Amino acid sequence: MDLKTHQDWLVHFYKQRQWYQYSPFIRLNFLTEEVGEVSRAIRAFEIGRDHPGDPKMTAPELxxxxxxELADVLDQVLIMSRQYEIEPEELLRASEAKLQARFKSTGRD
Known part of the structure; x- marks a missing residue:
């Protein structure tokens, strides 16, 4: 599956549940929430969690x-990019172009 196909599926899924109509400003809050969940997942993976309400997880579970959680972040980015009519491939190209331009003069390749 490619990003565009997943984005199309995701938009359809969100529209069926009346989740798509939220503005990008509100969606940014959802993205922030998901990034926090990535942070918690990485913390659990790297240093563990010593909280009585959290079950111990195996390495595969972590x-x-x-x-x-990373997929949830990606989904929020894909929904916001669709709301601004930006294709996923444009995001990939913009990322590469920015990094190549920024580090071109440093001699790093």
Whole structure:
């Protein structure tokens, strides 16, 4: 599956549940929430969590949780990019162009 196909599926899924109509400003709050969940997943993975309400997780469970949270962040970015009519591939090209331009003169390749 590619990003565009997933984005199309995701928009359809969100529209069916009346989740798509939220403004990008509100969606930014959802993205922030998801980034916090990535932070928590990485903390659990790297240093653990010593909280009585959190069950102990195995390494595969920690990895699965991190994948889930990273996917949630990606989904929020894909929804916002669709709301601004920016294709996912444009995001990838913009990222590469920015980094190549920024580090071109440093001799790093």
């Amino acid at each position: 990895t699965a949780n991190l994948k889930e």
